[in-house]
Amino acid sequence: MSAAGAVLLVAVVLIVLALVFYLVSVIFALRKITAGLDTTITAVTEIIAKSEPVNPIVADINANLDAAVDALEGLLVKKAGLPEAMGLVEGLYPGAKAEGLRNFPDSATVRSPRIGEVYTRGTLTLARLGREAPIAAASPNGPALRDARYGSSVSRTLYPTARPARSPIIGTDSPIQYEAEDADPSAV
Amino acid sequence: MTWVVALVTLLVVFPVVVFLLNNVLKEATAITGSIDRIAAAARAGSKDLDAAPLLLTTQQQVRDTVANVAAYGGSLDVIVDDA
Numbered sequence: 001m002s003a004a005g006a007v008l009l010v011a012v013v014l015i016v017l018a019l020v021f022y023l024v025s026v027i028f029a030l031r032k033i034t035a036g037l038d039t040t041i042t043a044v045t046e047i048i049a050k051s052e053p054v055n056p057i058v059a060d061i062n063a064n065l066d067a068a069v070d071a072l073e074g075l076l077v078k079k080a081g082l083p084e085a086m087g088l089v090e091g092l093y094p095g096a097k098a099e100g101l102r103n104f105p106d107s108a109t110v111r112s113p114r115i116g117e118v119y120t121r122g123t124l125t126l127a128r129l130g131r132e133a134p135i136a137a138a139s140p141n142g143p144a145l146r147d148a149r150y151g152s153s154v155s156r157t158l159y160p161t162a163r164p165a166r167s168p169i170i171g172t173d174s175p176i177q178y179e180a181e182d183a184d185p186s187a188v
Numbered sequence: 189m190t191w192v193v194a195l196v197t198l199l200v201v202f203p204v205v206v207f208l209l210n211n212v213l214k215e216a217t218a219i220t221g222s223i224d225r226i227a228a229a230a231r232a233g234s235k236d237l238d239a240a241p242l243l244l245t246t247q248q249q250v251r252d253t254v255a256n257v258a259a260y261g262g263s264l265d266v267i268v269d270d271a
Contacts, residue, residue: 004190011198015205022209029216036223043230050237057243061250068254075261081271
């Protein structure tokens with residue numbers, strides 16, 4: 001064998017060795033990739049299985065919440081009227097009126113009063129009576145209109161000894177007829 | 189002529205082959221790292237979804253709450269006068 005042939009042979013052998021080394025390394029890398037993909041696929045399958053019931057459950061939750069929102073909005077508008085309802089909404093949540101109510105298209109544009117504070121009917125009743133309501137303290141008409149202790153003592157005089165066990169019986173069968181004797185019996 | 193072929197093979201073909209194979213191996217190794225990260229993220233995502241069954245409790249609680257709100261609204265509808 002000539003020297004040139006030997007050099008050629010060495011070059012070919014080196015190329016083959018390089019091919020073997022690198023291709024085997026690539027094979028091992030690909031096997032690691034395959035193992036990693038198997039793990040990934042398993043985890044993704046778990047994700048799919050676990051998230052499968054999420055959609056109908058969330059849809060059901062949203063449906064329930066939608067029904068509640070519709071009912072509450074309807075109740076608010078029914079009881080307060082649309083302008084006052086939107087004034088109330090704006091008073092409680094500034095800026096919320098612009099979004100409007102879902103089932104009332106005019107709610108975003110309706111002219112509503114400015115409601116700064118909200119009092120329940122009971123609070124207003126107490127205020128009118130002048131009893132201990134916080135609103136009465138700042139009433140422009142002055143302090144309490146009635147004396148609670150006086151009112152209580154007066155009502156107590158109706159039954160000075162003890163309250164009757166039952167309410168008075170009224171009607172045609174009642175033991176005591178309160179109707180005047182000369183009343184017209186034909187009158188109802 | 190044989191010398192030329194031998195030298196070209198040794199000095200040109202062999203380095204080119206090594207260069208190309210080295211790049212292939214480098215890319216394959218890089219993919220391995222990415223796959224490992226993806227697998228870790230998928231496992232973490234799967235673990236995060238372990239709380240998904242709690243949605244059933246949430247669903248029931250929402251139903252109960254809405255039922256209570258409906259009952260409360262019905263009572264208010266009776267108690268409070270309409271506008």
